[in-house]
Amino acid sequence: MLTLSCRSCHTASLSELIDFGPQPVAHNFLAHGTDPDPLVHPLRLHRCEFCGLIQIVDPINPELLYKDYNYCFSTWKPQPHALEEADLVAASASPAGSVLEIGCNDGFFLDLLRERGVGHVEGIEPNPLAAAAAEAKGLSVTRGMLSEACEALSQNGRMGIFDVVVARQVLEHIVDLDDFFDAVQALLKPDGRLFVDIPDFEGALQRGDCSSIWEEHVSYFTRDILLGILARHGFAPETERQYNFSGGTLAILAKRTSTSQIPQQTVSRMEALAYPDKVTAYGKALRERLAALREAGFRTFLYGAGCRSCTVINALKLGPLLDAVVDDQPEKQGRFMPGSKLPILALESGEARDEPAAFLLGVNMENEGIVSNKIRTYWSAPLRMASICSPNNIMAELDKLTP
Structure with a gap:
């Protein structure tokens, strides 16, 4: 699936930015520590010298990533910004309006819109378990990848009828941006709006944070690069919001336009x-x-078995320096991390809590306080804790890891 031109501007001006070498798929947890990784794929980023978009040019087939991925449902993780986003979308749709969400997952956001009185909400979702969870809430969901879903909606006369199309934490997963925006244009009413919520990569670039990189995110956006992509596809920002969610999040409500000016890049x-x-x-x-902590007798753990932690452990070669990964999700506990083969434990698993321990916090910023308090409550021996994820200053966080 190697692409030799930029997926945004289509110029053949790509240059390699960073190569992490062969990496496992972050959600392919192992049943046993001796199991081989079922899929290993090169993880490398290229940068377009023309438009600035940072991207994976040889992505994994989306069919392999999303149709059997059962470890990340929307209701599993706090999203404090979702309430404000739902208010914004609901106000744009009006009580008589209709909203379609691309990648609706388990229906979490559609449920918020329904609570706010939006007249009609429905979703598109490729993962069968997530789609079933949304349907169990009484939501209408078209199953399949975007192209499949749009074909089904077209056959049912349901194109061009939506006031707002929503794509939250979706655009960074899309391999073919042209197909995505063509579908959005076909789904919307002539005066409809697009709402996108994406990870903002600018902070990670500035800090040297690789936790924001993983194989499912094939494009890495900054504000100006996203605005440029929207402009190329006939959208202009109407409302912009920024949130300290998942390393930094940018949300934009955009209206259709025929005269958008593509902004200059600010990331040099x-x-x-x-x-x-x-x-x-x-x-x-x-x-x-x-290494210094272990030499001083500290146990070393990483808290959070998510995609961000997987990249940090494997790309930075931390496996030999960690005892285990701790995670709160029962679905992950008892399994092993891809790549490093580190065991995934519950905090209350019986580890010797009377021994000094250091925890790397591989959780989103909005969860760090909860996790830190939980560790302090359980662990009786001396503790060291430091965040490894943006938007924190991860280099300054290392000062917290002195023996």
Whole structure:
């Protein structure tokens, strides 16, 4: 599936930014520590010298990633910003309006819109378990990838009828941006609006944070790059919001337009090219801190078995310096992390809590306080804790890992 041109502007001006080598798929947890990883794929980013979009040019087939992925449902993770986003979308749709969500997952956001009085809500979802969960809430869901779903909707005369199309944490997964925006244009009424919510990669670039990178995210957006993509496809921002969610999130409600001006990039080429060295420096410093802690008698753990943790462990080669990964989801406990083969435990699993321990917090910023308090409540021995995820200053966080 190797692409030699930019998926946004289609120029053949791609240059390699960083190569993490062969990496496992983050959600392919293993039943046994001796099991081989079922799929290993090169994880490398290229940057378009023309439009600035950072992207994976050889993505994994989406069919392999999403149709049997049962470890990430919307209601499993706190989304404090979702209420404000739902207010914004509901106000744009009006009580008599209709909203379609692409990648509706278990119907969490559609349910919020329904609670706010939106007249008609429905979704598109490729994962059968997530779709079933949404349907169990009484929501209408068209199952399948976007192209399949649009074909089904077209056959039922349901194209061009929506006031708002929503795509929350979806656009970064889309391999063919042209097909996505063609579908959105076909789904919307002539005066309809598009609401997108995406991870903002600018902070990770500045800090040398690789936790925002994983195989499902094939495009990495900054504000100006996203605005440029919207403009190319006939949309102009009407409302913008930024949130400290999942490393930094940018949300935009956009209206159709025929005269959008593509903004100039604010992330410079030099800033992007400095990213690999920052990642290398951070990884070296983190390994040194973990080694010193273990030498001083500390147990070392990473809290959170999500995709961000998987990339940090494997890309920065932390596996030999960690005892285990701790996670609150029973579905993951008792399994093993892909790549590193580290065991996934519950915090209350019987680990010796009277021994000094250091925890790397591989959770989103909005969960760090909850997790930190839980660890302090359970662990009786001396503790060290530090965040490994943006939007925190991850290099400054290393100061918390002194023996």
